[in-house]
Amino acid sequence: MFYVKEQLNDAMEVSIEIDDENVFCRCPHCGSEVQVDLADVFDDGEIDLFGTSVLCGSCSKKLMGGKDSGCEQV
Numbered sequence: 001m002f003y004v005k006e007q008l009n010d011a012m013e014v015s016i017e018i019d020d021e022n023v024f025c026r027c028p029h030c031g032s033e034v035q036v037d038l039a040d041v042f043d044d045g046e047i048d049l050f051g052t053s054v055l056c057g058s059c060s061k062k063l064m065g066g067k068d069s070g071c072e073q074v
């Protein structure tokens with residue numbers, strides 16, 4: 001399993017398991033929150049969490065000419 005770990009202060013640390021429901025990013029065009037299935041992102045063959053952003057449904061429809069989902073390399 002993968003998880004994120006964050007040191008809150010000297011005494012507390014949280015670790016949260018990453019699953020297909022708790023990963024989000026911001027749509028680079030309208031700024032709305034987009035739920036991301038990392039398996040879909042990795043499916044593209046490029047694993048670049050900093051260089052990849054995921055468009056929200058409506059922006060990807062607009063920009064991809066009607067296609068349902070889209071990853072955009074920035």
Ligand SMILES: [Zn+2]
Nearest residue numbers: 027030056059
């Ligand atoms: Zn958008």
